[in-house]
Amino acid sequence: MLRQTLSAMFIAFAALCLQSFTLVIDAGHGGKDPGALGRRGKEKNINLAVAKALGQLVESNMPDVKVVYTRKSDVFVELDERARIANRAKADLFVSIHTNALPGRAQGRGSETYTLGMHRAADNLAVAKRENSVITLERDYESRYEGFDPSSAESYIIFELMQDVNMQQSVRLAQLVQRQLRAAGRPDKGVHQAGFLVLRATSMPSCLIELGYITTPAEEDYLLSDAGTRQLAKAIYEAIRQYKN
Numbered sequence: 001m002l003r004q005t006l007s008a009m010f011i012a013f014a015a016l017c018l019q020s021f022t023l024v025i026d027a028g029h030g031g032k033d034p035g036a037l038g039r040r041g042k043e044k045n046i047n048l049a050v051a052k053a054l055g056q057l058v059e060s061n062m063p064d065v066k067v068v069y070t071r072k073s074d075v076f077v078e079l080d081e082r083a084r085i086a087n088r089a090k091a092d093l094f095v096s097i098h099t100n101a102l103p104g105r106a107q108g109r110g111s112e113t114y115t116l117g118m119h120r121a122a123d124n125l126a127v128a129k130r131e132n133s134v135i136t137l138e139r140d141y142e143s144r145y146e147g148f149d150p151s152s153a154e155s156y157i158i159f160e161l162m163q164d165v166n167m168q169q170s171v172r173l174a175q176l177v178q179r180q181l182r183a184a185g186r187p188d189k190g191v192h193q194a195g196f197l198v199l200r201a202t203s204m205p206s207c208l209i210e211l212g213y214i215t216t217p218a219e220e221d222y223l224l225s226d227a228g229t230r231q232l233a234k235a236i237y238e239a240i241r242q243y244k245n
């Protein structure tokens, strides 16, 4: 009996030691923050479904990878807490999952992946502003984010002064994600840089994926389908596997 207990303990210990790589999966939005809205879907639910499917794929196929989620249910998590979870876990990789939206009747199709960087293009600034605006739902956001105003272009200039040592690896990861999504048949909206608060505070390679457009009916149907969830999760999983190897 003691021998069995000891060998069970040894196996558990060995499995822990094998987990030499920590992946943080961040499902964007949640709780009181629904994110972008479609006709019938909410961004927060799409992000969570893909995040969980991705985590399951990694957990069952990559035993050396420890998966940490910033949320596993419909709860509100502040942006800087998401980054703190990753930093505390000493994560090797941070992947934030989001769903895109366009104003009015504008139609968009496809997936795009962002790394932290300068907001040279006005449309990148629009995406960053929308994803960052959640902080206005948080308490004391002005002091906690050092006066950062998510709606002001000037606030984003600070990003130009910040050196991202993980930039090259982040861009490599983003390229792999886009390649896999393209192989899965998603229109390729490319790799971009923008000033996302959730990426700014993480101290490891990171990217933010916009899965597709919830405001385009055909895209929303795909994003809400089980097949869509599985396909998107599989593509991101393949990219992470390639990145790690």
Ligand SMILES: [Zn+2]
Binding pocket: 028, 029, 035, 036, 043, 098, 099, 131
């Ligand atoms: Zn979002």
